[in-house]
Amino acid sequence: MNKNSLWPKTKFFDLFQTEHPIVQGGMVWVSGGKLAAAVANAGALGLVGAGSMKPDLLRQHIRKAQSLTQKPFGVNVPLLYKDAQLQLQTALDEGIRIFFTSAGSPKTHTAWLKAQGATVVHVAGTPELALKCQDAGVDGVVLEGFEAGGHNSRDELTTLVLLQQINNKINIPVIIAGGIGSGAAIAAALAMGADGVQIGTRFAATQESSAHAAFKQAMIDAGSAATFLRLKKLVPVRLLHNSFSETVRQAEDNCADAETLSQILGKGRAKLGMLDGDLEQGELEIGQIVSIVRSIPTCQQLLDTLTDEYRAAKSRLCNS
Ligand SMILES: Cc1cc2nc3c(=O)[nH]c(=O)nc-3n(C[C@H](O)[C@H](O)[C@H](O)COP(=O)(O)O)c2cc1C
Incomplete structure (x- = not known):
């Protein structure tokens, strides 16, 4: 109580x-x-x-x-x-x-x-x-x-x-x-x-x-519309925009199927981005509210x- x-x-x-x-x-x-x-x-x-x-x-x-x-x-x-x-x-x-x-x-x-x-x-x-x-x-x-x-x-x-x-x-x-x-x-x-x-x-x-220090800095730098829901044909995930998420967006715009998306995702992307701090090729999972992190x-x-x-x-x- x-x-x-x-x-x-x-x-x-x-x-x-x-x-x-x-x-x-x-x-x-x-x-x-x-x-x-x-x-x-x-x-x-x-x-x-x-x-x-x-x-x-x-x-x-x-x-x-x-x-x-x-x-x-x-x-x-x-x-x-x-x-x-x-x-x-x-x-x-x-x-x-x-x-x-x-x-x-x-x-x-x-x-x-x-x-x-x-x-x-x-x-x-x-x-x-x-x-x-x-x-x-x-x-x-x-x-x-x-x-x-x-x-x-x-x-x-x-x-x-x-x-x-x-x-x-x-x-x-x-x-x-x-x-x-x-x-x-x-x-x-x-x-x-x-x-x-x-x-x-x-x-x-x-x-x-x-989270890697570079990922934390990217949170501070994120703009008001910096995240997108991606990979809806696999397991939908909200990601900070970067080269990897842009590659996914282009594939999705071209109607890529789940298998193609799975190949683009590969293995270990989330660790690469969030723990190892690769801000371009890693998966950076974060919510819309990141835009108020200062x-x-x-x-x-x-x-x-x-x-x-x-x-x-x-x-x-x-x-x-
Ligand atoms: C980096 C990150 C990783 C997450 N991983 C998981 C997870 O492993 N399991 C889970 O149930 N939710 C996961 N979530 C969702 C959170 O537990 C939480 O419900 C969500 O972040 C709340 O929304 P917010 O990001 O707007 O605060 C994750 C969220 C973030 C930002």
Whole structure:
């Protein structure tokens, strides 16, 4: 239960005993143990992003986070990767009981994880999938609009539209994601009935994220329309514009099929871009809200700013 009067008493606080109703989304190559622990220490829910990790590496990141914080944190497991089951088992073995699953069916692992005492939240990009998540017995759902960085839904539903579509249709806690970059946006989300928010891009642009320094600088330099949804015939992903994404755009304009796109993508592009810092040939996953990134704060500084902005937004409404 939230004892902090700053926030409304939403269902988020029934699930997670954090100071803020804010989740740092799992992010391949970007959210290791250091980021998850820093977010937890700053009062929000941090997630280790297992997507880019073999089970042994995931174990190391979980242990690192455990050595850096006493607060609870979770693990995000995108279910599309072949190691997903092993990643879940590894995290369970290491004592993790908070799971954010994504990119797969909520039916596959939820009952099993819950039988181990875990809290399970699944990411959905449509109201239909959110309802299936509820039917599958998850504890909460992340409703993710296509403004978001990383892989997202083919249906291109925006965060605000999704939230209005789902209104009053589900009983489990709703956490919205995609384009949340300020405390005012958090106030809007909560006013519209969300129980909490999940933020990726703004946490990718922090000191503790493992994004390459060149990628962080590219986030600061990004213009207002610097990202595009690409690879819809494979797995749709929002990317910062660069030579690689331009090659994909040209192929897509020429009606390239999934196999051709898969050849253009090749292997290891996401690591090349986000971790190794190849700004031209790498895949740079980031959300539309990157356009407001102007500096690379610590997680504590970012959360302080978000809460100050949230307070200001609340008082604007109260004074009107
Ligand atoms: C670099 C990056 C990598 C991501 N990787 C994952 C991932 O591995 N699993 C996942 O469920 N979501 C992933 N996401 C989505 C985030 O968890 C989060 O839902 C999203 O970033 C929220 O939207 P925002 O970027 O507008 O804040 C990723 C996002 C980014 C920016």
